[in-house]
Amino acid sequence: MDSISNPYTPNAGAAPEIVVGRDDQLDAFRVLLSRLERGRTEQSMIITGLRGVGKTVLLGQFLDIANAARWEVVEIEASKHDDVRFRQAMFSQLKAALLRLSPRARWSERSRRAAEVLSAFAVSVDLQGTFSVSWDVPPAEGLGDHGDLGMDLTDVFVALGEAAAEQERGVALLVDEVQFLGRAQLEALIQAVHKTVQRRLPITFVGAGLPQIAELAGDAKSYAERLFKFPRIGSLSDEDARKALVEPALVEGVVFDDDAVELAIEITQGYPYFLQELGYQVWGVASSGRVHREDVEIAKEAYESKLDGSFFRVRLDRATPLQTAYMRAMAELGPEPQKAADVARVMGRESTQVGPTRAELIDMGLLYTPEHGYAAFTVPDFDRFMRRAAPELIVPEVQRRKRKDE
Numbered sequence: 423m424d425s426i427s428n429p430y431t432p433n434a435g436a437a438p439e440i441v442v443g444r445d446d447q448l449d450a451f452r453v454l455l456s457r458l459e460r461g462r463t464e465q466s467m468i469i470t471g472l473r474g475v476g477k478t479v480l481l482g483q484f485l486d487i488a489n490a491a492r493w494e495v496v497e498i499e500a501s502k503h504d505d506v507r508f509r510q511a512m513f514s515q516l517k518a519a520l521l522r523l524s525p526r527a528r529w530s531e532r533s534r535r536a537a538e539v540l541s542a543f544a545v546s547v548d549l550q551g552t553f554s555v556s557w558d559v560p561p562a563e564g565l566g567d568h569g570d571l572g573m574d575l576t577d578v579f580v581a582l583g584e585a586a587a588e589q590e591r592g593v594a595l596l597v598d599e600v601q602f603l604g605r606a607q608l609e610a611l612i613q614a615v616h617k618t619v620q621r622r623l624p625i626t627f628v629g630a631g632l633p634q635i636a637e638l639a640g641d642a643k644s645y646a647e648r649l650f651k652f653p654r655i656g657s658l659s660d661e662d663a664r665k666a667l668v669e670p671a672l673v674e675g676v677v678f679d680d681d682a683v684e685l686a687i688e689i690t691q692g693y694p695y696f697l698q699e700l701g702y703q704v705w706g707v708a709s710s711g712r713v714h715r716e717d718v719e720i721a722k723e724a725y726e727s728k729l730d731g732s733f734f735r736v737r738l739d740r741a742t743p744l745q746t747a748y749m750r751a752m753a754e755l756g757p758e759p760q761k762a763a764d765v766a767r768v769m770g771r772e773s774t775q776v777g778p779t780r781a782e783l784i785d786m787g788l789l790y791t792p793e794h795g796y797a798a799f800t801v802p803d804f805d806r807f808m809r810r811a812a813p814e815l816i817v818p819e820v821q822r823r824k825r826k827d828e
């Protein structure tokens with residue numbers, strides 16, 4: 423069928439024709455905003471899930487809900503910035519949010535105060551000569567300028583929350599790829615929310631990221647557990663997977679045979695990204711207003727080579743030979759989370775020798791640690807891909823010796 427009418431969205435963060443299976447999280451977000459608006463407290467959330475399950479899409483839905491409720495939204499995609507760059511990014515985004523909330527010409531006492539605290543927040547970085555404040559608001563004294571990220575961000579959140587409350591509005595920070603925040607950065611956000619909850623202010627932070635065990639210690643951890651829910655999203659139930667596949671086609675007047683849907687669910691296991699990619703390929707194969715099982719069978723090859731050539735491949739392309747060998751050894755052991763010691767054994771090494779490689783892979787977001795001592799792939803089905811990409815185990819030492827002989 424014609425590719426212009428193809429209703430599937432196999433692209434990172436692309437809002438699908440219909441978002442299925444996320445009603446619980448969407449409701450929780452609506453409740454969160456409504457309660458904060460009324461000066462009540464509510465646990466915020468950090469959505470967790472593997473690559474391609476729809477975390478970014480969900481944050482996009484939150485954005486729509488927040489906008490409809492007239493909240494100001496600050497969208498941030500975290501990356502591995504040092505604390506100075508983080509502060510800089512926060513400053514410019516929160517400043518923009520304040521200006522949207524209240525144009526400068528109409529600043530009240532509270533809005534001006536928030537602006538001054540923001541200036542102080544930025545200036546305390548500026549003193550280290552790193553970036554200069556791009557507006558002429560004098561910095562507040564004694565607020566936002568302690569030089570401690572957590573304390574400073576807390577002051578900013580409180581001031582901004584008060585400015586928003588005065589206007590009967592709210593501010594929501596939506597942070598994607600939370601696992602890339604530095605520890606001090608995540609702790610600072612949590613600390614800030616801790617204070618605004620106590621003050622019952624309409625400002626919050628909602629995150630999404632890989633299902634990393636919260637790498638937080640001490641106080642921050644105990645706050646985090648009280649202040650946030652950590653809902654995990656994953657593959658869709660069979661019923662929802664069916665909807666995700668069938669309904670976009672119906673919009674274009676195309677109907678799936680039941681056995682075609684069954685096969686598609688079996689192939690994709692209901693993973694949102696896989697469903698979109700398979701749907702997309704099937705669309706190209708089917709020739710009438712009806713999709714038959716045979717169309718899905720034929721599309722499967724193009725679907726698999728598309729995944730191998732892009733979704734999976736981009737991860738492998740970023741890996742060094744040693745990292746690749748590590749992931750191949752993990753794949754040898756199967757799809758489940760694997761113990762560091764077992765992977766090392768497959769590689770013929772000691773845990774301590776390959777520990778740094780494992781840490782690098784976690785840092786890059788290719789592996790995550792579901793529980794202490796274990797690591798798993800962040801990409802669904804990556805173990806099978808590794809076996810296809812490297813049919814034989816890779817033993818790094820042997821490889822090196824071979825190269826010398828050549």
Ligand SMILES: Nc1ncnc2c1ncn2[C@@H]1O[C@H](COP(=O)(O)OP(=O)(O)OP(=O)(O)O)[C@@H](O)[C@H]1O
Nearest residue numbers: 431433434435442473474475476477478479694695
């Ligand atoms: N609820 C849903 N129903 C149907 N399709 C969905 C749903 N959520 C996401 N998708 C589709 O799945 C794909 C992945 O979505 P998204 O980019 O949001 O995942 P992600 O979890 O953010 O992945 P990553 O960790 O790689 O950033 C997209 O093609 C999107 O259109």
Ligand SMILES: [Mg+2]
Nearest residue numbers: 435477478479
């Ligand atoms: Mg994403």
